[in-house]
Amino acid sequence: MEVLSGVDDIVRPLKNPVITIGNFDGVHRGHQALFNRVKEWARELDGQSVVITFNPHPLEVLFPSKNIPFITSHDRKLELIEACGIDAVIVLPFNEEFSRIPAREFVADILVGRIGVKAIVVGHDYRFGHSREGDIDFLIELGREYGFEVETVAGIRINDTVVSSTVIRQLILKGKMEEAGRLLGRLYEITGTVVTGRQRGARLLGFPTANIRMSSQASPRTGVYVVQAEVNGRIYGGAANLGYNPTFGDTDFSLEVHLFDFNQDIYGMPITVRFLDRLRDEMRFAGPEDLMEQIRRDVARAKEILAQRSAPSASGSCS
Secondary structure (H helix, E strand, O other), X not given: OEEEOOHHHOOOOOOOOEEEEOOOOOOOHHHHHHHHHHHHHHHHOOOXXXXXXXXXXXXXXXXXXXXXXXXXXXXXXXXXXXXXXXOXXXXXXXXXXXXXXXXXXXXXXHHHHHOOOOEEEEEOOOOEOHHHOEOHHHHHHHHHHHOOEEEEEOOOEEOOEEOOHHHHHHHHHOOOHHHHHHHHOOOEEEEEEEEOOOOHHHHHHOOOXXXXXXXXXXXXXXXXXXXXXXXXXXXXXXXXXXXXXXXHOOOOOEEEEEEOOOOOOOOOOEEEEEEEEEEEOOOOOOOHHHHHHHHHHHHHHHHHHHHOOOOOOOOOOOO
16 A cells, blocks of 8 residues: 655556545544445546545644544554555645635645545545535535546444444443444554563562553553453453552553463563453452452453454454
């Protein structure tokens, strides 16, 4: 997949480009439906499938105080789009000046003038341009004027829920990982670096853990989770505690993962943790012995759940 950092990176004309435009946080099943239609239409036109997205996310520029936790980092989003078989991604740098571009100018100057769009696929609620002034009817009108076609894709419903980044983000924050994964089309994941923790896991409790410095992604609700972790390209089952370790009175938020059948030194290394299910709330125990007994039960239950899965979940598949 070719990644172009803005329209100035287009050094040769794209071939009959069929595009879709959006933020695509999470690259969930709704986004994947758009990508599949873009690819299909591009094949019909003997053209290229193109995704246009933004960096940074517009909400980070327009509403910086909200500190919205995103489902995927920008780099991970590009990896997931590539896994969907898209030919090219154009990443438009987003700033306040860009946000003031009128809808007509965005279409005429960027989509038509610089990209040479032949067809556009968008979601049913797509809006664009300064203050979101452009809607689908206006886009269709501009298509007639400038010679490109427009098609909308209806929202994808799973169990009566319309798939959206907002809904998935809410499910993650509530710790409803199975439901979030169902809408994503894969397990929700957090990538971070293994750092030195308080060294209690192996020394005091008999369960060594990888303490992970988390990124700014959406954090699930505190508690104990069944997880899969990817280290050095291999996937291991595990159980994770996300929270504050109330038994020891800690105040720092942490993600600590006990990996099954694992004894490597991975300090300073990247690790990706994928969340299957939430086992329980964080609890304050009377002492280390009671906590250790509960961890044994958590580990046993986590292994039962993992055994029910026939294979590790794919990290970047596209439905």
